[in-house]
Amino acid sequence: MASVAVDVMSGDCGAPECVPGALRALAADPTLELILVGKPEVIELALANASAEARARLRIHPAASVVGMSEHPREAIRRRKDSSMRLAIDLVREGRAHAMVSAGNTGALTAMAHFVLKTVGPVERAPIMSVVPARNGAHTHMLDLGANSKATALQLAQFATMGSIVARDVFGIANPRIGLLNIGEEETKGHELVQEAHELIRASGVNYLGFVEGNNIFDGSIDVVVTDGFTGNVALKAMEGLAKLIVEQLRTEFSRDSMSKLSGLLARPVLRRVGEGLDPRRYNGACMVGLTGVVVKSHGSADRVAFAQAITTAATAMRRGLPAAIANALANAVTTDNAAVVNK
Amino acid sequence: MASVAVDVMSGDCGAPECVPGALRALAADPTLELILVGKPEVIELALANASAEARARLRIHPAASVVGMSEHPREAIRRRKDSSMRLAIDLVREGRAHAMVSAGNTGALTAMAHFVLKTVGPVERAPIMSVVPARNGAHTHMLDLGANSKATALQLAQFATMGSIVARDVFGIANPRIGLLNIGEEETKGHELVQEAHELIRASGVNYLGFVEGNNIFDGSIDVVVTDGFTGNVALKAMEGLAKLIVEQLRTEFSRDSMSKLSGLLARPVLRRVGEGLDPRRYNGACMVGLTGVVVKSHGSADRVAFAQAITTAATAMRRGLPAAIANALANAVTTDNAAVVNK
Numbered sequence: 001m002a003s004v005a006v007d008v009m010s011g012d013c014g015a016p017e018c019v020p021g022a023l024r025a026l027a028a029d030p031t032l033e034l035i036l037v038g039k040p041e042v043i044e045l046a047l048a049n050a051s052a053e054a055r056a057r058l059r060i061h062p063a064a065s066v067v068g069m070s071e072h073p074r075e076a077i078r079r080r081k082d083s084s085m086r087l088a089i090d091l092v093r094e095g096r097a098h099a100m101v102s103a104g105n106t107g108a109l110t111a112m113a114h115f116v117l118k119t120v121g122p123v124e125r126a127p128i129m130s131v132v133p134a135r136n137g138a139h140t141h142m143l144d145l146g147a148n149s150k151a152t153a154l155q156l157a158q159f160a161t162m163g164s165i166v167a168r169d170v171f172g173i174a175n176p177r178i179g180l181l182n183i184g185e186e187e188t189k190g191h192e193l194v195q196e197a198h199e200l201i202r203a204s205g206v207n208y209l210g211f212v213e214g215n216n217i218f219d220g221s222i223d224v225v226v227t228d229g230f231t232g233n234v235a236l237k238a239m240e241g242l243a244k245l246i247v248e249q250l251r252t253e254f255s256r257d258s259m260s261k262l263s264g265l266l267a268r269p270v271l272r273r274v275g276e277g278l279d280p281r282r283y284n285g286a287c288m289v290g291l292t293g294v295v296v297k298s299h300g301s302a303d304r305v306a307f308a309q310a311i312t313t314a315a316t317a318m319r320r321g322l323p324a325a326i327a328n329a330l331a332n333a334v335t336t337d338n339a340a341v342v343n344k
Numbered sequence: 345m346a347s348v349a350v351d352v353m354s355g356d357c358g359a360p361e362c363v364p365g366a367l368r369a370l371a372a373d374p375t376l377e378l379i380l381v382g383k384p385e386v387i388e389l390a391l392a393n394a395s396a397e398a399r400a401r402l403r404i405h406p407a408a409s410v411v412g413m414s415e416h417p418r419e420a421i422r423r424r425k426d427s428s429m430r431l432a433i434d435l436v437r438e439g440r441a442h443a444m445v446s447a448g449n450t451g452a453l454t455a456m457a458h459f460v461l462k463t464v465g466p467v468e469r470a471p472i473m474s475v476v477p478a479r480n481g482a483h484t485h486m487l488d489l490g491a492n493s494k495a496t497a498l499q500l501a502q503f504a505t506m507g508s509i510v511a512r513d514v515f516g517i518a519n520p521r522i523g524l525l526n527i528g529e530e531e532t533k534g535h536e537l538v539q540e541a542h543e544l545i546r547a548s549g550v551n552y553l554g555f556v557e558g559n560n561i562f563d564g565s566i567d568v569v570v571t572d573g574f575t576g577n578v579a580l581k582a583m584e585g586l587a588k589l590i591v592e593q594l595r596t597e598f599s600r601d602s603m604s605k606l607s608g609l610l611a612r613p614v615l616r617r618v619g620e621g622l623d624p625r626r627y628n629g630a631c632m633v634g635l636t637g638v639v640v641k642s643h644g645s646a647d648r649v650a651f652a653q654a655i656t657t658a659a660t661a662m663r664r665g666l667p668a669a670i671a672n673a674l675a676n677a678v679t680t681d682n683a684a685v686v687n688k
Contacts, residue, residue, distance in 0.1 A: 070528075107528070135589060146527050149535040183490050183577040184414075184451070191493040191574065214581025218589040230535065231578050233527040234571070237558025238579040239586050245479060245562040246590060249621060253614045260614050266607035270597045277593060 002033070002098040003059075004314050005091040008046075009038035009066040009084040011103025012301045018103060019046035021307030025315075026054045028308065032315055035097055037061045037088040063087045067104050069300065073111035085109060089116045092293035099294035099318035101285070101310050103302050110147040113288055113295045120327045123290035125151065127159045127229065128297055129166060130286035132239065133278050135220035141167050141176075142217065142225045145286055146233030147297075153196035156180065156226055157204055160197075162289050162326060163224040164206040169325040170317065173223050179212030181227035181235075201226070243278060285313030290326060294318045346377070346442040347403075348658050349432040352390075353382035353410040355447025356645045362447060363390035365651030369659075370398045372652065376659055379441055381405045381432040407431045411448050413644065417455035429453060433460045436637035443638035443662035445629070445654050447646050454491040457632055457639045464671045467634035469495065471503045471573065472641055473510060474630035476583065477622050479564035485511050485520075486561065486569045489630055490577030497540035500524065500570055501548055504541075506633050506670060507568040508550040513669040514661065517567050523556030525571035525579075545570070587622060629657030634670060638662045 008018035015038060022034055036043050040062050047055065063084035067076045080086050085104050091097040093116050102109050110126070119126055127144030134140045143163050144151060151159065160178050167176035180201060182194050194211070201208050212222050214235060227235070250271065254264030264271075276282070284306035288295040294317045298310035352362035359382060366378055380387050384406050391399065407428040411420045424430050429448045435441040437460050446453050454470070463470050471488030478484045487507050488495065495503065504522050511520035524545060526538050538555070545552050556566055558579060571579070594615065598608030608615075620626070628650035632639040638661045642654035 133589065135592060149527060181578055183493055183574055214578040214583075215585030215588070217582055218585040227578070230527055231575050234525055234558040234575050235578050235582040238561055239558075239582055241559030241562040242583050242586055243590070244559070245477065246587070246618070246622065248479060249618045250614075253617045254611075256614070256617075263607065263610040263614055267598075267611040270594075270600070270604050270607055273597045273600075274590070274593045278590065 002318055003035050003096070004032070004311060004318065005035045005037055005061070005088040005097035005100040006311060007038065007084040007088040007100065007102035007104060008036045008043060009063065010105070011298065011307075012069070013103075013303065014066070015039075015042045015046045017302065017304045018307050019043060021302070021304040022058065022311060023047075023050055023054050024304055024308035025311035026057055029312065029315060032057065032311075034058045034311070035061050035088075035091060037063050037091070038066070038084040039063065061087060061091065067108045069105050071105060071108055073105075073107040076105065076108035077111055077115050080108070086112055086116070089113055089293075089295070092295070093117055099296065099314040101296045101298060101307075101314045103298035103300055103307060103310070106146050106297060106300075109295070109297055110288065113291055117291045117293045117295065119290050120292055120323060123158060123162070124155050125158075126288045126290040126295075127151075127162070128232075128286045129163060129289045130236075131283050132217060132236070133283070134218050137277065138220045140217050140220075140222060140225055141171070142227070142232060142236070143289065144227065144229035144232050145236050146229045147288060148229040150230065151228035153193055153200055156194075156197035156228065157200035158290075160201045160206050160208065160224070160226045161204055163226060165326055166287070166289055166322070167224050170320050170322055175207050176223040177221070178206045178208045178224045178226060179210065179216060179222040180208075181225055181231060182211040182213065184211065184213065197226075247275070282309065285310030287313070287317055287322065289322075292323055292327075294322050346662055347379050347440070348376070348655060348662065349379045349381055349405070349435040349441035349444040350655060351382065351428040351432040351444065351446035351448060352380045352387060353407065353428040354449070355642065355651075356413070357447075357647065358410070359383075359386045359390045361646065361648045362651050363387055365646070365648040366402065366655060367391075367394055367398050368648055368652035369655035370401055373656065373659060376401065376655075378402045378655070379405050379432075379435060381407050381435070382410075382428040383407065405431060405435065411452045413449050415449060415452055417449075417451040420449065420452035421455055421459050424452070424456075430456055430460070433457055433637075433639070436639070437461055443640065443658040445640045445642060445651075445658045447642035447644055447651060447654070450490050450641060450644075453639070453641055454632065457635055461635045461637045461639065463634050464636055464667060465675060467502060467506070468499050469502075470632050470634040470639075471495075471506070472576075472630045473507060473633045474580075475627050476561060476580070477627070478562050481621065482564045484561050484564075484566060484569055485515070486571070486576060486580070487633065488571065488573035488576050489580050490573045491632060492573040494574065495572035497537055497544055500538075500541035500572065501544035502634075504545045504550050504552065504568070504570045505548055507570055509670055510631070510633055510666070511568050514664050514666055519551050520567040521565070522550045522552045522568045522570060523554065523560060523566040524552075525569055525575060526555040526557065528555065528557065591619070626653065629654030631657070631661055631666065636667055636671075638666050
């Protein structure tokens with residue numbers, strides 16, 4: 001049975017949240033098998049209360065070091081060959097695992113995953129793709145959320161093609177509507193780079209609806225929003241910050257006086273339903289798309305619930321054969337005239 | 345008495361919302377005087393029910409055309425000399441008004457305002473600056489929100505200096521904390537341009553706290569967030585989209601069944617307080633900072649309440665002498681060694 005290699009040492013919390021997250025994922029999925037990568041003594045400590053059944057479906061793969069959250073990607077590749085992040089990626093390259101998950105330094109994970117696993121076919125850069133909530137219970141897929149701080153027009157066009165493939169083949173959206181993020185929907189808006197990407201995507205054969213704006217991410221008008229990793233990451237974190245602020249404001253106002261407290265008590269089931277629909281932990285687990293193996297990036301500040309979700313996402317992508325699906329779809333795409341424009 | 349010139353023809357709604365917005369601003373501020381710029385017959389129609397007192401404090405300045413929402417900035421400068429947007433800017437240049445407001449095409453407004461009013465001293469580009477809600481009732485100022493789709497490192501450093509001046513001299517923040525938006529707080533993150541801007545801002549003498557991330561916009565840790573107009577605009581619109589989605593979800597869940605409806609009724613005062621604190625209409629009216637006159641951009645989809653707020657913001661900036669304050673502060677800044685780095 002295929003295993004997921006889990007870097008349990010990285011992220012803001014490290015093993016104290018990642019190991020319980022792994023146990024949570026095992027408990028939720030009776031056929032899942034995990035390889036926990038990190039310092040054995042630290043992992044054993046966090047596994048103290050694990051059930052025998054869970055322990056039977058996990059192995060520990062020792063790693064002597066951890067990539068720091070502020071370590072430079074190039075340095076991490078050069079010096080962290082014994083890190084939990086690197087060894088988890090190595091397990092995928094060696095075929096001993098078919099997917100890996102890490103909550104570590106995005107830059108280092110991106111660089112290492114590119115370096116070790118390489119991109120599929122004509123893919124220049126592997127973007128990070130994830131899902132955000134949208135109107136009427138819908139979801140919007142978005143890429144790049146921060147793997148690459150810059151993207152050329154050609155790379156943006158490749159993101160559009162890959163996003164379309166993943167949305168269709170992995171998430172079952174028949175004819176995904178693709179939009180390119182810009183600062184206006186009008187054709188004349190934005191700088192030269194988005195204008196050039198606009199023309200490339202238009203010629204690429206995806207179901208391209210044109211430019212979209214930040215607010216369209218949530219309005220259900222689009223299935224896949226394409227942007228560079230700088231803009232995507234800022235937008236994603238701004239959303240998270242705003243959602244957190246709104247939750248705080250609700251909490252403050254609902255405890256202002258006894259009448260507010262009472263109304264808060266009565267409104268709790270409703271607020272819980274709204275909160276669950278928007279909970280970023282439900283959406284944790286972003287796919288690094290376009291590599292030869294499944295690599296899932298967990299949010300750095302993920303707790304055990306969120307980290308378990310990232311592991312589940314990795315297992316799903318692995319079982320659905322994401323790398324092969326992308327490789328096949330891109331291999332087919334490059335034989336068409338339309339894709340030739342994108343891959344020129 | 346100084347007047348505000350108001351382009352009442354632009355934006356998604358045009359005169360049917362802009363003229364009532366102007367009347368609302370007049371009613372709220374007994375010393376305000378306005379010049380409504382647009383098609384006289386359209387304005388007269390919208391003024392049908394205006395009080396004699398309000399009419400006594402407004403004049404109509406005829407303009408034959410309107411800049412379209414998708415018109416190219418260069419074309420707008422060349423062909424729209426008789427537009428409501430252009431003539432309102434001209435009134436400021438001629439000293440017949442001391443501020444102008446428009447809900448029109450941001451690109452055209454930016455280009456026209458630069459072309460007609462010019463920037464102050466060493467300012468290369470005038471960014472758009474506005475305020476978003478933050479934790480504990482605080483606010484965060486943010487620039488550029490979309491005036492310029494690109495910014496060089498020097499321009500970002502100038503944004504930091506101008507943002508600091510406006511926050512201090514206009515909004516009374518003693519020693520504004522400045523942050524540069526990036527995709528990580530660590531010094532090694534982000535592309536070359538933000539790295540270069542980081543060094544320039546560090547040397548510029550503002551109270552610079554370093555890199556901040558999207559979530560920091562809302563957490564009250566920073567007074568002024570600096571970024572380029574592309575990223576700033578996407579982040580702003582993403583926030584608006586998410587806020588709208590959350591309001592919709594609350595509305596849906598509070599009307600799901602009779603118990604939810606009852607709890608919604610009781611929770612209404614609390615939800616109203618939260619909503620008012622976050623209402624984007626309260627924050628409508630972004631300043632184009634660094635020009636020789638006060639130019640305030642209203643959101644394109646502003647209704648009359650939001651448009652009135654933009655007029656009030658323009659009147660405040662005008663009365664506080666914003667252009668002179670920036671010119672003086674920048675003139676002083678350029679005599680210091682620190683600023684020489686920024687303005688090299």
